[in-house]
Structure formats: structure tokens, C-alpha cells
Amino acid sequence: MSKPKLQARMAALSFSEKIKILEKLRDREKAIAASGLRTKQPKKPTQ
Amino acid sequence: MKATLEAINQMQAAGVIGNYAIGGAVGATFYIAPAATVDLDVFVTLPSARGGLLVTLSPIYEFLKARGGEVQDEYIVLGGWPVQFLLPANALEEEAVNQAISTEVDGVPTRVMSAEHLVTIALNTGRAKDHSRIQQFLEQGAVDRGKLQEVVERHSLSAKWRQFEQRFLGGSQ
Numbered sequence: 770m771s772k773p774k775l776q777a778r779m780a781a782l783s784f785s786e787k788i789k790i791l792e793k794l795r796d797r798e799k800a801i802a803a804s805g806l807r808t809k810q811p812k813k814p815t816q
Numbered sequence: 817m818k819a820t821l822e823a824i825n826q827m828q829a830a831g832v833i834g835n836y837a838i839g840g841a842v843g844a845t846f847y848i849a850p851a852a853t854v855d856l857d858v859f860v861t862l863p864s865a866r867g868g869l870l871v872t873l874s875p876i877y878e879f880l881k882a883r884g885g886e887v888q889d890e891y892i893v894l895g896g897w898p899v900q901f902l903l904p905a906n907a908l909e910e911e912a913v914n915q916a917i918s919t920e921v922d923g924v925p926t927r928v929m930s931a932e933h934l935v936t937i938a939l940n941t942g943r944a945k946d947h948s949r950i951q952q953f954l955e956q957g958a959v960d961r962g963k964l965q966e967v968v969e970r971h972s973l974s975a976k977w978r979q980f981e982q983r984f985l986g987g988s989q
Contacts, residue, residue: 779849794852
């Protein structure tokens with residue numbers, strides 16, 4: 770499915786359904802933040 | 817979110833706040849495809865606010881803390897959502913609260929800012945993520961362009977809108 774079609778499909782969901790998706794996205798963000806995966810890595814020296 | 821909105825509605829029924837409206841990314845989700853966000857922006861008016869008096873959010877925090885809300889920096893966590901309560905900072909935000917749309921989340925009544933107000937507030941705020949959100953509203957046909965122009969003009973943001981058009985829409989819209 771193309772991105773615009775997927776967006777249109779998502780936009781057409783009810784607010785309650787969209788909120789459930791937001792909650793899943795929020796929980797995923799929290800899990801990533803807690804895992805430390807977004808910690809900045811020191812830059813490698815350029816060649 | 818259901819518990820979050822129920823707590824806010826209880827606070828309104830108790831007279832702690834006057835009107836309220838959901839804004840920000842959660843408000844935008846009413847109109848466009850959901851995009852990740854970790855907090856809920858709630859714009860509120862205070863019933864006791866009078867010109868010349870110091871306006872404070874303390875009654876909101878006290879009410880919600882007594883009902884299990886947990887304060888974290890500028891947020892109060894309700895039903896798992898960090899909620900930021902904001903007082904309208906200008907006439908645009910005040911109008912957005914007053915003209916918000918009534919809806920429901922899982923049977924709980926709530927109010928969301930209109931698409932045109934969300935876009936105009938994003939235009940006024942002007943961060944990269946705000947510009948990106950405006951583009952999403954336009955791409956997804958989620959905003960009435962005529963009504964948007966009226967709101968933009970009413971709040972003297974026409975020049976800012978033209979700049980946005982030139983930068984992001986090629987100035988041809």
C-alpha cells in the first residue's frame with residue numbers, strides 16, 4: 770500500500786482507535802528511551 | 817487516555833477549570849494519521865481568572881495530585897499520560913479553546929481544537945515539527961483552506977503564512 774493511501778486509511782479511523790495507536794507508539798518510545806538505544810555515541814574520528 | 821480525560825472532566829465539573837481543549841500532536845490526531853507523541857497538551861481557561869490578578873495553575877495540580885496525579889517537571893501524569901496544562905497565551909489560543917469541537921474517546925466526552933486552529937497555532941509556534949505537522953494537514957486534506965485563511969488573517973499571521981508557503985509549498989498554493 771502506498772504511503773498516501775496508508776495515511777488516508779489511518780486518518781479515517783475513529784479518534785478512539787487513533788488514540789489506541791498513539792498509546793502503542795508512546796509505549797514503544799518509552800521502551801526505546803529506557804533501553805538507552807538513543808544514547809549519543811561518540812563520533813568516530815574522520816579519516 | 818480514558819482515565820486521563822475522565823480526570824480532566826471531573827476537574828471541569830468541580831469548577832477548577834473553565835473550558836478546555838486538546839491541542840498539540842494528540843489534537844492533530846483527531847484529523848490526521850497518528851504520529852508518535854509522549855505527552856498530551858491541554859489548553860485550559862480558569863474560571864477565576866480576572867484581569868490584573870496573578871493566574872496560576874496550582875489549583876489544577878492540587879486537584880489532580882489529590883486524585884493520584886503525579887507531578888513530573890512541567891507535566892502531571894494522569895492515566896499513564898504526561899499532561900501539560902497550558903493557559904492560552906494569546907487571542908488565537910483563546911479562540912481555539914472557545915471554538916473547540918466536542919467529541920468522545922471510548923465514550924468519554926472531550927474537546928479538541930479545530931483543524932484550522934491547530935494549523936494556525938503550529939504556524940505561529942513555527943518549530944520544525946510544527947511545519948511538518950502543517951504539511952501533514954495539507955497533504956491529507958484535513959483542513960478547510962478557506963476557514964484556515966480566515967483564522968490566519970484574523971490573527972495577523974498572513975505574512976507568516978506566505979513565508980511558510982514560499983518555503984514549503986513552493987509559493988504556489
